[in-house]
Amino acid sequence: MxxxxxxxxxxxxxxxxxxxxxxxxxxxxxxxxxxxxxxxxALVVQEPSMSKGPSxxxxxxxxxxxxxxxxxxxxxxSRRDFxxxxxxxxxxxxxxxxxxxxxxxxxxPGVTAPYIDMAIACEQVGKLEQAEEHLKTALSxxxxxxxxxxxxGLLYRKTGRFAExxxxxxxxxxxxxxxxxxxxxxxxxxxxxxxxxACALEHYEIYSEAWPEDKQVKSWIADLxxxxxxN
Numbered sequence: 001m002x003x004x005x006x007x008x009x010x011x012x013x014x015x016x017x018x019x020x021x022x023x024x025x026x027x028x029x030x031x032x033x034x035x036x037x038x039x040x041x042a043l044v045v046q047e048p049s050m051s052k053g054p055s056x057x058x059x060x061x062x063x064x065x066x067x068x069x070x071x072x073x074x075x076x077x078s079r080r081d082f083x084x085x086x087x088x089x090x091x092x093x094x095x096x097x098x099x100x101x102x103x104x105x106x107x108x109p110g111v112t113a114p115y116i117d118m119a120i121a122c123e124q125v126g127k128l129e130q131a132e133e134h135l136k137t138a139l140s141x142x143x144x145x146x147x148x149x150x151x152x153g154l155l156y157r158k159t160g161r162f163a164e165x166x167x168x169x170x171x172x173x174x175x176x177x178x179x180x181x182x183x184x185x186x187x188x189x190x191x192x193x194x195x196x197x198a199c200a201l202e203h204y205e206i207y208s209e210a211w212p213e214d215k216q217v218k219s220w221i222a223d224l225x226x227x228x229x230x231n
Contacts, residue, residue, distance in 0.1 A: 078107040094121040112138040116148050146172045146179035153185055162193045183207040197224055
């Protein structure tokens with residue numbers, strides 16, 4: 001039986017990403033972060049879990065982070081389709097990726113990753129209602145899925161539902177506080193849309209401590225500290 005797992009680490013060893021969807025997409029489907037910023041799907045052999053849905057394991061050996069594992073019922077053709085769809089997402093070939101992901105979902109409907117990637121692709125081509133339905137499906141299988149919550153928060157923000165965006169970000173953080181993209185996006189929401197500068201500064205600082213390479217966030221922190229008189 002094939003298992004799909006997703007690893008989230010405290011310090012991500014990738015270059016700064018362009019936009020948020022790239023990082024969200026990458027963490028929704030891969031076992032690790034590629035140094036070139038590309039998505040690399042990983043389907044690895046795991047022992048079957050007693051749980052029918054995704055399971056979560058915390059990392060050991062002093063590492064801070066977690067691993068989400070799923071056991072898809074995929075044949076070899078579906079696994080190849082999944083990998084091709086991820087490559088298409090990297091190349092911004094969203095329509096073709098959607099076609100392949102539909103086939104993958106039909107073959108393995110109980111796995112969250114294809115639904116999350118489908119939502120990302122649908123959002124990129126302006127199909128926001130379809131994107132939301134796919135995120136709802138993923139969250140029905142794993143209500144606290146940090147990547148799905150993060151992507152849903154972006155969709156909420158895009159459609160002007162700021163309170164809902166904040167609620168789903170906070171939900172993800174409550175269960176997965178070391179999934180740092182959510183802190184960044186919650187900071188942006190509080191900063192630009194909710195005028196809650198204290199909230200924005202708190203989450204920018206949490207994110208920046210984990211990912212000091214992101215110079216843009218450092219500049220946002222300096223600006224907020226000045227505005228709040230905390231220099």
